[in-house]
Amino acid sequence: MGNSHSTTQYPAKPQHSFRRQRSAVFSRISLGCASINSSTSSQDHSQEKETSNLVVHEKSANRGQLTPSLASPSVAYSPSEGISSDAATAYAAFLHEYPEYRSTWILDTLRRTDYARLERTGETYVDFMGGALYPESLIRVHTEFLARNVMGNTHSVSNSSKLSLQCADEARAAVLSFFKAPPEYTVIFTANATAALKLVGESFPFTGGSSYVLGTDSHNSVHGIREYAIYRGARVCYIQSTPNGGFDTSAAKNILLRNRPRARELAPSLFGLTAQSNISNSKNPLSTIEYAASLGYCTLLDAAALAPTSSFSLKEHSVDAMAVSFYKMFGFPTGVGALVVKKSFLAQLKRPWFAGGTVDVVQVPGTIVTRAHEPHEQFEDGTINYLTLPAITDGLQFLSAYLPFLPLRLTSLLHYLINSLSSLRHDTTGQPVVRILSRLPTRRLRSVGDQADTGSMVSLIFLSPTGDMLPNSFIEYSASQQHISLRTGCMCNPGGAAAILGIQEDMQKLYPGVTLKDFENIVGRELGVVRISLGLANNFQDVWKVVRFAALFANGKSRQTLWDRWIESSGVGVGQAI
Template sequence: MGNSHSHSSRKPSHAGLDLHHAHATPVLHRKRSAALSALTLGLSSYHPQELSFREDSSSSSVSDRDEKRSFDPPPVYALSTTPDIPENAALLAYKAFLKEYPQYQLTWILDALRRTDFARLDRNGEAYVDYMGGSLYPESLIQVHASFLQRSILGNTHSVSNSSRLSAACADEARRAVLEFFRAPPGYTVVFTANASGALKLVGESFPFAAGSTYVLGADSHNSVHGIRQFATARGAQVAYIESTDEGGMDVAEAKAVLRQHRPRTGGRASSASAPSLFALTGQSNISNAKNPLSLIQYATSQGFCTLLDAAALAPTSVISLTDTPVDAMAVSFYKMFGFPTGVGALVAKESFLASLERPWFAGGTVDVVQAPGGIVTMAADMHERFEDGTINYLNLPAITDGLRFLSAYLPFLPLRLSSLTRHLITSLSELRHDSTDTPVVQILSRRPTKDVKTIGEQSDTGSVVSLLFLSPSGQMLPNSFVEYAASTHNVSLRTGCMCNPGGAAALLGLRGAMAQLPADATLRAFEACMGRELGVVRLSLGLASDFRDVWRLVEFAKLLGCERARTALWDKWLEDRTGVAL
């Protein structure tokens, strides 16, 4: 039930993927090495040492190796299909890129995926670089799900009809898929929510904060993590921040010091029991590109904290094992992982942790018996049901199962691929100069990767986010709204602003002092007026479908803003469109 997807839904042209069955694996219609043939949906079967890049030891010439390497036919995926990008320039740039990052070719399976499930990017000539905002959905996942819905009858799970039982079976299958994907040991369950923010709110509103409790979090965190402090302070708890470094993230030694300073009391003369305290860790910043070490989870646990991991930015491109990092609760959004569906996230949590939470209300689906009128309430027997208010998104849950199995096949390749692309993007942008003054075109603010990932399955030390400012020839910041306008006219999908991460943005922009002085009635407009400029950054983020062409198009776009004539024309058009708007 829930995994009998029709074989007829698969189209022959999508040779890079077979998702017509819930137990499907990628089907590759080209010759593969013995190591690559070990590809399965379980990441534990990977042996990265077998896939590390090695120079060809054959008698072929150096030029032959540069042209061909390990697969046939030669790579053509760097060639642009859009009229405004000359193919010869893209190809020359790609060859130079491969000489610097030859291990990139080990990820050719993602190029096959780009030509099938994400071909619409090149048909439209679009450089999509907002994966941190939302991943792009693979076309085959939509086809599989649509086919399943067309032939199935699904009903509300709060019933016992055949259609309802099918929905319930699909929901159970999706829960198992989530637990398997994150390698959760026994004792974990999955609560489906609207998104990661909904998952974080469930913990915040239900955690038994009290006088003597402390909520510890990093300054470089999403607003949904900051928002939990409202629940903490309302119950008399203290809030303690771990300051961000200049490049985002947190210093491990400082984080441990804050945790030690605020660790829960463990009894003694003053108290017979400790007040529950919570530590929320951002796995990866959505603006600074910093990855925080998950070992802090174990350290916080040793200090007596309950632990919460915001993995919304981390999960799409990094392996997370709840066996290795047994956090009490973790929040994710599935659209950030594989693009579809939106409106579904999850709180993956220990049942023992959920049992300690105190929900402030009950709703349909969360209860077994309600006395009305009266005050008796008996909560649902299954722990996850106590936290799923109303009817879950049962029509979309089968797509979660297929999406996770899809991502499992490609996730091991992403750190190597995205690390190479991110490092090349940062280097290329940093080298750009204005043609009129020879001053830098951009200022990179986010954390730069330092680890040279060379093997399949190896994890990177940062994400694949580049936060920056575009500069005028005089060195002043170009308004982000202008950059966003210019990008849209050149089919570049990026994002500007503070990314719902005020602490991370303040650290990158050097505004921590100004942030500390904000008045209680502060508004963004007033803050920007005080600073004399727009606040925020330009964020470029790579993901599942990213390839060299996207980076090349980004660099070509940045070159335009370094060209006096092109930038002036864009600026005049932007001003014309903003007539009457105060700059």
């Protein structure tokens, strides 16, 4: 599917505190927690041992560190069993070109243990920007926890409710710890990152003198806040995207300066920053947050695309509010996101309604409402998803163990993918098979712990021998037939898509009531790109399969075969490939 726990000992008396204990099955999730330091402190490849068969010993009954035992002598970064000779040869050449990739061997172990279903199903999953894949051990641990315990609605005082409330508090603390948040922050659990952003939009006190500043290369959930701003008479000011996405820092600062709030108390203004684009692969400079704050802006960070593969510290980059989505970080659970927010910022927000769970006293009939005492309770409408919050605590611990290795691993794979795709040529005309539109990494990482200057994805279009764009629907169908999960379209990022596709002028021709089909008629082709996004479970073999798939379009015969199958599947009949 695409887009930790232990038993709980109930107290003898209700007033005793609850303590969640770790079960043995959680040991695999904790593998990296005890081994990161030894893995990152040395480049000695004698350390690169097969760790599939782990002997793990519990340190304590609660959330203590676990000690793994590396038992097998085989090399952890060797290709999977059954790999073809062509792939093995390509892998050897890859390691020769990117020897630093060997330092990420622990993720090959993880692939064989927690993501073995990829080999069983034969699926190549390269849509991590759409949704991460859940580790199997996280599901087992969470299921075992639910099976052994009774959890009730947090709005009660029963034993089952106390356990749920404790798990929610643990999850809140885990989120704050993961993002290194200072004490002034709290966590509001939401349905997803979109709901977290909406909370800010609907509650922010925009007025006629306010400004809402954002980049064109942003997700629709960030764009959507403009509806609240416009409704209350505020200005909406866009920072234009570069041809490769993101924005120019000097241009951004100029827009922020020209629209800065004259009186923050009377006309609060908001700067919404997308930390990493989900279509252009750009990382926007976080220094713009500090600059905007110095001008008097409130600051909102969309970190949904950044958090899965990049370390981020709220201590280093203070922002008023930040939205994240957990299924994009570690695959499970879906339907839970968070707004990590300063309590002082929450005090400025004005909720347009109240609901169950957000209030202490409501006068009925009447107009008197007393909000809940805790700041986060005032913004968590109804009942939180208390059955899945324990998985967030364990999922964050899981991701923490492997996150330091991800930038080095994924940039190595990304460099190989970009170079390989760029070298493909049509057999008849010698023209390129693809055109890469997203931002390319400008530097090569060498060590575990380094941070990349871009994301780990590629947005591109496939070209015919004469240079025309092949339909994205054709590419997506053909990929699915090859058991490759990727994504096509505009990724809910119309501004970023328009920038990298060069159709900003066409965007200006849109009119009220325009449909996607109308827009495609204006530009004369399908809208969007093909997106290949890498993540925690990817290895060299995945990227190699994607390159082999793309190579099918370089050969006239194989391309025509794919085209015929696509046309036949649509019921139109067999035609001539473009």
